[in-house]
Amino acid sequence: MAFPSRTKGLLIETGNIAKFAIDCFTLGIKPRYEVKEFLSQCYLIGYKSLGLVAITAFIIGLVLTMELQPNLTKYGLEYQLPMMVGIAIIREIGPVITALIFAGKVGSSIGAELSSMKVTEQIDAMEVSGTNPVKYLVATRIMACMLMLPVLTIIGDGVSIFGSFVGFNINSSIHLHLFLSEAFQRMSYVDLFPSISKTFFFGFIVGLIGCYKGYGSNTGTRGVGVAANTAVVLSSILIFLVDLLAVQITNFLGLYK
């Protein structure tokens, strides 16, 4: 039985992405290591995304609290709000929202940058200059994404909980120390571990898809836009799929109380 052409195309694309990932991994672990480029990418990918992640995280914490507070107050459960917001942010909202913002900013930027380098023959020039472009450009970006997204998520979680504290104090009043102790009273390191672990995979997805779409682009300047766009769309879908898988695994292992 012949595969429908779209299914066949999807399978081929999946195979190509897997092959690309294996190539990056095998080249990335071989010396000589591109330490300078890796650190430069950590700065560009991590530090330069910090402002956006922090602002978004603060607003999400603020809005979440402002939405929940009236309803919980109505049922006399306002004191539960810090704990509910804390769990929601640490376990789910923080990692996923940060990853989606990261995909939008970093994934599109990597896709567009590599695609543009391909169109202007900079990648060929790099190869002629004795540099393996997959090792120099791709492996370093993927590794930087894998390292920086967990860091950004932890910072984003903190800022988001602070946003929640500010939101709580708009209509009510609570001391920061009390808010934080309420927020974390039902949490342990076990809550933090799965949520931060999955951000390594989210980072891998954003880096890999951004690089794959950018590096594989070969259709002139139009391809630059297409690469940036498809990198974000595909990364976002995969983030949700991996998140779904991560929740299933966490529940199966019974990690959350």
Add this chain to the structure above:
Amino acid sequence: MKMKNHIKADEHDQIDVPAIVVARLRKKFGDRAILDDFSLIVRKDENVVVLGKSGAGKSVLIKCIIGLLTPDSGEIKVLGQSVLGLKHIELDRIRTKIGFLFQGNAIYDSMSIRENLEFPLRRHWFDLSQQEIDAMVTEALENVGLLHTIEMMPSELSGGMLKRVALARTMILKPEIILYDEPTTGLDPVTARDIDNLIVSLHRKYHTAAIIISHDMNCVKNTSDRVVLLLDGKCYAEGSFEEFEQASDENIKQFFE
């Protein structure tokens, strides 16, 4: 002027270690044969211009020579060594002897002019001190009259200046062979003549062998020791510029009309 289908393989042995030997090269894209039994010999200290219409396969030829494309069949020897089927590290060793000037310059737009010129030095020659690198960068930029741009970014330079920077980067490893991909395309006549003069002066100074891809007849006239016409994937004719100028063959005459 010789009209020919291809150069016979025996002719290779009659010449004392040519800079480049291309024999019976074939390269197809899909069903279309871009290079079909193409042969060419470039002697040391010789500038050969490969003339041909757009899409004739001129750029494909030099990309095969430097290993950016793999031909379907045939043989390519650079300074007596076959380049086909080489491992990446061996290919890199040969690439230190070949300079490649890209049609679109391929200047790394995220790096300064200094970093652009340092890049091939740092990638190919690991044991150079910073003083040696500085001296080589300075010499390369002086050769093209652009030392004052050393700390500038590529976006601050004009098209002609970028071409000269690209030429400086090509020359910085002191290659024995240079492959020029349409060096004057897109430049005004005055700047194009400056580039032609630079190519000739660098050739005289460093005694390089070169393949110059062009369909700009002024460039062909100014830079060529020998002209080869690439037509239908084959070496259709070869001779001096004067011989081409006086030819009665319609396929040649159309370039002078």
